[in-house]
Amino acid sequence: MTEQHWILWDRDCGFCRRAVGWAKRHDNRNLFYAVPNQEAPSPPMTPKLLIACEKVVHVIKTDGEILRAGRATLFVLDGIGFGWLARPLMLPPFIWLVELVYRIVAANRPFFAHFLFTRKR
16 A cells, blocks of 8 residues: 555544644654545545544554554554553453543543643643
């Protein structure tokens, strides 16, 4: 597909913008190409994927595999050097907890934006 994994995120979400910005600042090997889902070309964007991207972050891996939500987040964390944290969390039963926490945060992004990925003042 491409030489970089694609991170598809919601351009209208400040929390998402800050989280992706943080990940890109830590992407020292330039493994990821981050693009708002509203601006992603077709392909790889499809109408079905665009609707899915409105709710959760997606990663399209270089081999074409699509990851979403917590699994996508852990994949990015692993790629940017936090594998020591991400790899164990990819295993059951931890992945189930990661997906639950992801759903809670995604459903309450404005609230969590006050605590996570805030800029230092």
